[in-house]
Amino acid sequence: MKKNGRPEIPRKTIYRLSIYLRCLARLHENGISTVSSEALAKAAGVKPTQLRKDLAYFGTFGTRGLGYDVTDLFKRISEELGTSRLQPVVLVGVGHLGLALLLYRGFEKEGFEITAAFDSDPLRVRDAEIKQPIHGMEELPELVKRQHVKMAILAVPATSAQEVANQLTQAGITGILNFSPIVLSVPEEVMVNNVNVAIELENLSYFTQE
């Protein structure tokens, strides 16, 4: 996927930026203000050449012999990822998993806020701790437009996942985090990341055989 006017950057590079960001946050918490590319690469579990190559996509960083300024680099990566400001995310499907995601308190410090939830049965009684409103699906298009939401978490059963994905993309959502165990069909400009717990277990299973 090519972004306007930017070189095509490998998806893995973007994943590694997230890792670098977390390493830099930890360095900052520990009062460290500069870091060499070797030390940052080691903390992130990559080779220094990989780190330098990843950062080179976004311009020039660091000073030869001095390394990177921790705060500067954090800010630059965060801006690249679009997480320097709190981003709204909607969640569809308030079953057990959706509920767990709504109750998770760790997203905001990562730059995301689940602003609203949607469900085919919005009035069903759920855990009282939820702070987000739960809407019926018919309210999705207007809310997505009004709040300028670009991302959605899909936590509905496999049987309705494709239909909901269609509603999301029609409403203007361009990034879907899909927890349903099916491959979604979406328009080319929409990005889907899949979290499939069974496939992760299957992968581990291969490596844990004796």
Added chain:
Amino acid sequence: MKKNGRPEIPRKTIYRLSIYLRCLARLHENGISTVSSEALAKAAGVKPTQLRKDLAYFGTFGTRGLGYDVTDLFKRISEELGTSRLQPVVLVGVGHLGLALLLYRGFEKEGFEITAAFDSDPLRVRDAEIKQPIHGMEELPELVKRQHVKMAILAVPATSAQEVANQLTQAGITGILNFSPIVLSVPEEVMVNNVNVAIELENLSYFTQE
């Protein structure tokens, strides 16, 4: 990671085997008994050369001009992945997420059974639908040994994740599916797969920027 007497197989190949397996299951459900490598590759979203290369790690499959026998190939891949029999998995951390995973009914048909859950507070009142027993952490080593469990799902808060990972590896667990947002340190022979929702959102965020 090298398995006894086997060539080193890329982790991505193992992930793709899981995809092939699901495509074959769908073909079987639709009453299709043979499939060409082109058609199977297309269903899995890979190139035919990639499919043939992936399968070649495990021996010879298919007949030139006739394609693959759907049932045979399903069985062979399932055996390779170790999911041809139901495998026991333990879950540690029965908070909101752990509960959602315990209540998920889709693992058994994928070859996995969460046989037991562990929590630092096993007696806390939870959803009554759970069928698995919830034990205190002190019972972990004996149960893992008795049930020959190799895999664990880690759904505890970040602050205790490393400590619990140590307990798991000491008990003989060699595959950990980690939902905590930290990088775990484990012995070389232990495999960790990470599910980090914030990193998936961050990755989408990059691609959904305008």
